[in-house]
Amino acid sequence: MNPVFRSMIVCLILIALWQAIVSIWNLPGYLLPAPVQVLTALYNQHQIITLEAIPTMIETLLGFLLGIFFGCLTGLMVTFFRPLKFWLLPLLIISQAIPTFAIAPLLVIWLGYGIASKIATTILMIFFPVASAFHDGLRCTEAGWLNLAKTMNAREWRVFYYIRLPAALPSLASGIRIAAVAAPIGAIVGEWVGSSQGLGYLMLNANARMQIDVMFAALIVIIVFALVLYFSVDKVLRSLVSWNS
Amino acid sequence: MTAPTIHIQNASLAYGKTQVFANINLVLPAGKWVSLLGPSGIGKSSLLRMICGLIDPRESVRGTITAGNHLPVSQQIAYMAQTDLLLPWLTVLENATLGLKLRGIPSGQYNSLSDKARDLLDKAGLHQATHLYPRQLSGGMRQRVALVRTLMEDKPIVLMDEPFSALDAITRYKLQHLAAELLRNKTVFFITHDPTEALRLSDDIYIMQGFPATLKPIASLVSAAPRELTNREVIDLQALLFQELSQAAGEAA
Numbered sequence: 455m456n457p458v459f460r461s462m463i464v465c466l467i468l469i470a471l472w473q474a475i476v477s478i479w480n481l482p483g484y485l486l487p488a489p490v491q492v493l494t495a496l497y498n499q500h501q502i503i504t505l506e507a508i509p510t511m512i513e514t515l516l517g518f519l520l521g522i523f524f525g526c527l528t529g530l531m532v533t534f535f536r537p538l539k540f541w542l543l544p545l546l547i548i549s550q551a552i553p554t555f556a557i558a559p560l561l562v563i564w565l566g567y568g569i570a571s572k573i574a575t576t577i578l579m580i581f582f583p584v585a586s587a588f589h590d591g592l593r594c595t596e597a598g599w600l601n602l603a604k605t606m607n608a609r610e611w612r613v614f615y616y617i618r619l620p621a622a623l624p625s626l627a628s629g630i631r632i633a634a635v636a637a638p639i640g641a642i643v644g645e646w647v648g649s650s651q652g653l654g655y656l657m658l659n660a661n662a663r664m665q666i667d668v669m670f671a672a673l674i675v676i677i678v679f680a681l682v683l684y685f686s687v688d689k690v691l692r693s694l695v696s697w698n699s
Numbered sequence: 700m701t702a703p704t705i706h707i708q709n710a711s712l713a714y715g716k717t718q719v720f721a722n723i724n725l726v727l728p729a730g731k732w733v734s735l736l737g738p739s740g741i742g743k744s745s746l747l748r749m750i751c752g753l754i755d756p757r758e759s760v761r762g763t764i765t766a767g768n769h770l771p772v773s774q775q776i777a778y779m780a781q782t783d784l785l786l787p788w789l790t791v792l793e794n795a796t797l798g799l800k801l802r803g804i805p806s807g808q809y810n811s812l813s814d815k816a817r818d819l820l821d822k823a824g825l826h827q828a829t830h831l832y833p834r835q836l837s838g839g840m841r842q843r844v845a846l847v848r849t850l851m852e853d854k855p856i857v858l859m860d861e862p863f864s865a866l867d868a869i870t871r872y873k874l875q876h877l878a879a880e881l882l883r884n885k886t887v888f889f890i891t892h893d894p895t896e897a898l899r900l901s902d903d904i905y906i907m908q909g910f911p912a913t914l915k916p917i918a919s920l921v922s923a924a925p926r927e928l929t930n931r932e933v934i935d936l937q938a939l940l941f942q943e944l945s946q947a948a949g950e951a952a
Contacts, residue, residue, distance in 0.1 A: 598784045601753050605778035606852065608801030616800050620788045697787040697832060 458685055487667040495667035496674065506656040507675055510641050513569050513652065514683070517576025518637040522630060524577060525584025529626075532585070533592040550582045554643055562648035572649065576640030580633035587629025591622030624698040627691040634687040638680040702855035702886040703768040703775065704729040705750070710762030711911075712745055712754065718911040719745050725905070725914055727856075729767060732879075732887040732924060734897040735914075736940070737907035738948045743890045746907070747860050750888065751778050766856075777852035781861040783845040785833040792816060792829040795847045812851075819847045823877060839870035846878060856886045864892060875899055879925035894940040898933045899926045904940065908947035917943055 469489050475481070476488040483491055496503065528546070532539040558575050565571040595618045603613045645654025653672045660668035705727040712719045719742040727733050735743050745754065752773045754760050766772050785794045793800075795816045796809075804812060820829055823843040833841055842862065849857060862878075863871045871893075879900055891897050897904050901924070904917045917940060920932045927933070 596784075598780055598782060599786065601748075601751075602778060602780070602784050602797075603801055604753060605751050605773075605776060606798040606801050607774065608798075609803060612801050612803060616797070617786065620786070695788075697834065 461681065484664050484666050487670055491667045492670040492674065495665075496671040499668055499671060503653075503656065503671060503675055506651060506653050506672070507679070509569060510638075510645065510652040510654065510676070511679060513572040513641040513644065514576060514637045514679070516569070517573040517640055518580065518633060518683070520573060521577040521580035521633055521637065521640075522584050525581040525629065525633070526588055526626070528581060528585035529588030529592065532589050546582060546585065549578065554579055554640070555647070558643055558647040561644070567648055567650050572641050572644030572652070575644035576637050579636050579640035579643075583632040583636070584626070584629040587632075588622060588626045591625025592618055594625075595621045623695045627695055627698075630691060631684070631688060634684045635680065638676055638683065642676065701768075702730045702884060703766040703770070705772065705856065705886060705888075706763075706765050706767070707746075707750065708763045708765075710746065710749060710764070711760070712742070712749060713759045720907070720912040723762070723912075723914055727886050727888050728902070729886055730884045731902040732882070732889060732900055733903045733905065734889045734891055734901035735905050735907055736891060736894065736897055736917075736944055737912070739892075741907050741947075742912045743907050744860050747858050747888060747890055751776060751858055753778075772856070775854050776856045776858055777849045777854040779845055779849040779857065779859040779862045781864055783833070783838075783841040785841055785844055785848075787833050790830050790832055791820065791825060791836070791844050794833065794844055795820060795851055797848055798852050816847065816851055819850055819881075820844075822881065823847050839866050839874065842866060842874060843877070846874070846881070850881055854885075856888075857882055859887065859889045861890050861892060863896065871896070876925050894937060894944060895928070895933070898936055898940065899928070899930075900924050904936075906943050906947050915943070915947075 472486075473489050476486055487495070528542075532542055532546075554575060557578065558571070561571040561574045561578075565574055599617050599621070600613065603617060641652070642654040642657075645652040646658060649655045653676055657669050657672045660666070660672065707723060707725040707727075710723040710725075711721045723746065725733075735746070737743050748754050749760060749762075750764055750772065764772050766775060786797065789797070792813065796813055799809065799812055817826075817829060820826060823846060825840060825843055825847070828836060828840060828844075833844070836844070842865075845862070849859075859878075863874050866874065875896060889897075889900065898920070901920060903919050905914045906917055907914055918936050920926070920936070922930060922932050
């Protein structure tokens with residue numbers, strides 16, 4: 455069954471469950487709005503939601519692309535310059551040990567209220583899984599292939615281009631999939647700690663005004679965006695490493 | 700390039716404290732097919748890898764390996780392993796010409812060389828598979844691609860490590876024919892577990908045995924390879940080779 459179709463079925467069941475819970479216990483809208491209320495809010499507020507969704511999407515996509523770029527760069531560097539691995543790896547692990555939520559306010563102070571601090575948060579969240587997956591893939595090239603290349607008197611960079619790089623792609627692809635899921639979270643976290651626009655900003659405001667239905671409406675937009683991002687990335691990656699399936 | 704004789708002198712190898720083999724002397728005569736049999740784990744592959752220059756220099760490896768034409772051995776060899784080592788992201792034709800890509804052949808020569816690859820793929824019965832990917836091929840076809848890739852290296856010395864051991868009997872039989880025909884006049888060093896295979900293809904047969912391992916010459920055959928199973932030499936030597944092999948295996952066990 456198509457994974458998109460499967461996800462939709464799961465979503466529909468959850469929404470039905472949600473509606474049932476609200477109806478049975480007759481919950482007030484400020485605690486848990488019914489799906490119908492949320493959809494109404496989504497429709498009524500669609501102009502403002504669209505307006506705020508655009509910066510969030512830009513932050514996510516830019517953070518995602520830059521995060522992959524820096525992740526790949528880091529993966530390459532720690533693979534090919536051994537001293538760098540020795541000195542850089544502890545730093546990388548520390549950078550991941552710091553909770554993103556704790557460092558995000560600092561990034562806002564340093565980089566301002568604009569999209570730069572959100573992009574930085576996103577990059578921080580995703581570059582490590584990408585770098586780690588790529589490094590793993592580059593490190594674990596099948597020894598037989600490398601031996602064969604050696605008996606062919608191959609040049610080092612050609613072995614990299616024709617063997618090690620393609621062999622690392624499936625591993626890199628799993629890192630990028632994780633990045634695709636985490637990138638929207640990075641952008642939203644960045645918006646929560648300080649911003650003047652975006653869906654995270656909208657949610658904070660709606661929360662302050664007890665507009666729980668608007669919060670849910672924004673949340674749904676984020677989820678749909680994250681799903682679309684994940685499945686498009688997955689489709690591209692699958693076609694790139696079609697030999698691996 | 701005519702095939703040179705290879706001289707292996709005083710070859711010794713130890714992994715840590717384990718001496719794999721010591722003071723091995725072996726001559727691979729020019730244009731001849733030498734097969735090596737022996738129990739698993741005795742060091743046959745290590746000897747072949749040593750000739751290929753694939754042993755990690757950090758291991759304690761000694762001995763000299765020279766070619767009769769005084770050119771460096773590592774520049775004159777083509778290597779074929781037990782697994783086909785085809786790259787799954789390349790087509791059959793691209794895999795067959797992998798060596799050209801890895802060395803960086805000028806684009807002017809590439810066309811004529813890829814014609815040569817097509818030609819060899821034709822001979823190997825793969826003319827309809829040139830644009831397929833390895834996952835679309837059977838085990839026998841994959842190993843034939845590996846054989847063509849080895850031949851495309853166009854080297855006078857070919858080192859093969861149990862290349863047909865994973866194939867069924869009939870496919871193996873066909874591939875032995877193909878290999879004997881295409882590798883004629885090259886200096887071949889061939890590791891196998893199959894006595895019949897060795898008898899069908901070889902000029903000289905050795906067994907590796909003991910700890911640390913040594914080489915024992917078993918037989919030299921004179922009729923033209925590939926020999927049929929009904930060939931006089933194959934029949935006569937089969938029992939002897941079996942006996943020697945089980946004796947070597949007994950020592951190892």
